Amino acid sequence: MSTTESAIASAEAHSAHNYHPLPIVVASADGAWMTDVEGRRYLDMLAGYSALNFGHANRRLIDAAKAQLERVTLTSRAFHHDRFADFCTRLAELCGMEMVLPMNTGAEAVETAVKTARKWGYQVKGVPDGMAKIIVAANNFHGRTTTIVSFSTDAEARADFGPYTPGFEIVPFGDLTAMDAAMTENTVAVLLEPIQGEAGVLMPPAGYLAGVRELTRQRNVLFIADEIQSGLGRTGKTFACEHEGVVPDMYVLGKALGGGVVPVSAVVSSAGILGVYRPGEHGSTFGGNPLACAVALEVIAMLRTGEFQQRAAELGDHLHHELGVLAGGGAVETVRGRGLWAGLDIVPSHGTGREISERLMDRGVLVKDTHGSTIRLAPPLVISKEDLDWGLDQLRAVLAD
Known part of the structure; x- marks a missing residue:
């Protein structure tokens, strides 16, 4: 049994089943990226349901916490x-x-x-x-x-x-x-x-x-x-x-x-x-x-400073433009959202929201489903345009399969 499988089995045995997480066990994270216990890296496109707007291990926030801990x-x-x-x-x-x-x-x-x-x-x-x-x-x-x-x-x-x-x-x-x-x-x-x-x-x-x-x-x-x-x-x-x-x-x-x-x-x-x-x-x-x-x-x-709001607006415009193109491809019924936040309704023949999330995970991108056919995208506001585009490339590949 792998380290991942062991950790998941232990969690399933000893914690209440009030969540249905994806089968990944995160060990560390930085910025828009997370690394699992096996050393595999994943682009975080969920940001803790927007709790991580400023990314993982943001230096300013960690330093503020460390100073106060003392x-x-x-x-x-x-x-x-x-x-x-x-x-x-x-x-x-x-x-x-x-x-x-x-x-x-x-x-x-x-x-x-x-x-x-x-x-x-x-x-x-x-x-x-x-x-x-x-x-x-x-x-x-x-x-x-x-x-x-x-x-x-x-x-x-x-x-x-x-x-x-x-x-x-x-x-x-x-x-x-x-x-x-x-x-x-x-x-x-x-x-x-x-x-x-x-x-x-x-x-x-x-x-x-x-x-x-x-x-x-x-x-x-x-x-x-x-x-x-x-x-x-x-x-x-x-x-x-x-x-x-x-x-x-x-x-x-x-x-x-x-x-x-x-x-x-x-x-x-x-x-x-x-x-x-x-x-x-x-x-x-x-x-x-x-x-x-x-x-x-x-x-x-x-x-x-307004810099994070501006970043979310500019990258959000890019995100929604790309998702709008994707919505015309037959795999996505509807795209909604604003800024760096989007909901995509997947055409049922291409899979459930959970299945699409799992396929994206296999390609190194983490999102989460909701209400059966919908997946949500909410990357950290610190994500680079290059990483965002890479994540969108993986989404296109999954929907094309």
Whole structure:
């Protein structure tokens, strides 16, 4: 049995089967490349579902983490530490907001946003206690906690996890008429992904986000943008909402905020919204810890230059041009996306998304499937044009077989 086979067999025997990973065991990584335990190199075209926007082992992020490891890594929020205020200030500035509530994972941040919207609804909007409603979109993916799967339309994520948390209304993604009809005096928020990543990089109709912004403003409802995957440079701008000139009431951030080094997430909003909290009403032992803040501060500094957003825009234009040509070749039904992010629906006769992912892995390229026939491409923003083209060459070869 090879080292790879042994490691996979051990994992299968001793870990819960809540994922179905490709049969590769990674041992090291740098930039856009990963190396397995057998010494084989692979081009990473997934980037940890956008957690690795700045690539593996990014020197600036690793140095920031190392420096902080030598000082202090955790205080809990029982005490202040010397990185916290800078982190909150710089992230608020990046978002054009006023306050930050840091957590660890994306799902924690979404749960925080839900709690915040409800509390704002009761204390500020005047919704009767226990009556708050939040509107979400069908085919959403905001995480897998009990509350979040309660408003999922994905049977795989939802089945057998009830009873489900009430208080959510599901409307079709992209349908402003349905959203307007679903709103009542008890609606406190609309929670949306500007681009639905897990659903297959589904794009909203042009003008949809601006329409949501206007509708929520008219009805005194919070617009919460889940930019955990789409934010922090992925689409060619700092936030995907910017493509329609939209500023939501609240950003939900995660993944790339920790640079692929540590888990960092946050809810960012105004003082009038996050100011509803009082000590003891919400928290996290590790949320906003010194190590997380040090790494996130470096991420924010990198984004403030605009170079990564510009890179994602320019390479993204090239990526989508090449994929558009590929879509006319008979193996790809549809290509969607923005910036360095794309979803490809494979013609069933050419294989399932899983089969295409495995064939690409055999040729040294790592992607991941979703919803049967779709594969997602989301390379690190630091990928070179030459490496991106090489990866696209492997995709063409796989689809031609």
